[in-house]
Amino acid sequence: MTIINQHGGDLDSIERLYKIPREKIIDFSGNINPLGVPESVKNEIKKNTDLICTYPDSDYKILRQSIEEYTGVNYENIIVGNGATELISxxxxxxxxxxxxxxxxxxxxxxxxxxxxxxxxxxFPLTEDENFKLNMQKLIQKLDSDIDLVVLCNPNNPTGSYLTLHEIEFLLNFCLDKNIFLMIDETYVEFSDADKQVDAMPLIKNYNNLFIIRGTSKFFASPGLRLGYCACSNKKLLDLAVSKKDPWSVNMLANLAGIVMFKDTEFIKNSKNIIAAERKKFIRELSKLKKIKLYDSQSNFILLKILDNNISAANVFDILIKDNIVIRDASDFPYLGSNFLRFCILSPEHNDLLLLKLKNIF
Ligand SMILES: Cc1ncc(COP(=O)(O)O)c(C=O)c1O
Structure with missing residues (x-):
């Protein structure tokens, strides 16, 4: 029986419940970049541990400027927080x-x-029939003036489906007319292919009914750092958010790490290349199996539907955990059922191992 749920990557619970030492767990549930924390970040932190004795800059100006360079959004339209989660809240x-x-x-x-x-x-449901691709016409029919906020995860967790910049612009214009805000969580956007144009940051300067939240936990493999940022050109909303925010919620080491990581172009390029190549491999190999259905993904994870009624996602979890492999039983997500599971892309060796195991099961 699957006991782990709610969020992927819960290694402490896995260790406790299944008695697997943490370092032996092959975690396909946490959606963390297999390249690990960039070396540039590790070195900077090692060199500067004494900085813990001081408070971070309460304005985080240098960090916000490095995010400006990375995203193209003016730093005055950016605030930083303790992971995407603090900023969502x-x-x-x-x-x-x-x-x-x-x-x-x-x-x-x-x-x-x-x-x-x-x-x-x-x-608002993304449906299996539409391969979890948003039906824009149906959505806009739902949007009347008493709605204040639409929340979109792009690319979406757990489906991997996405909207392009142009689709988002269409939605934003519609929302603008009705005084509706759009919140986009772009936690996984760096894993998408550049030609798909998923990144909506270029829209920030033109739309004051938009805010975009990103974290560094997944792409920069640093969930323990707790660093995220939000871009928004609506000064009123931004000032209100700042006024409600706890001071220094980004600690000194996360501040330092952020200043370095967004400039690490080598790490960024390698990560994108590995994920794109391995995603293609998974899709190519798993598409050959008749007992499962895959959904196209622009993220570092893939959603899979089991077509064999005799096997559930919980069964697959139980089989794989015996080899210290953890996948995400996705049955607790709305609109998915006991036959949906999600796994993320790890190193080529680990991916080959998972492929082999899935081929054996299906
Ligand atoms: C879509 C999405 N947003 C945000 C988060 C949390 O991000 P952070 O660690 O930056 O708070 C997750 C974690 O799984 C996620 O899947």
């Missing part, structure tokens, strides 16, 4: 929407945060 609190729509299935924190602030929440 902060902006939802600042906006305090009465009525929200979440494009779903999606990361569970959006719904939790919205409900905590008292928003009524409607889930």
């Amino acid at each position: 902060l902006f939802i609190k600042a906006l305090s929407p009465k009525k929200s729509i979440i494009i779903s299935p999606a990361y569970s924190e959006y719904e939790r945060e919205l409900k905590l602030t008292g928003s009524s929440v409607e889930l």
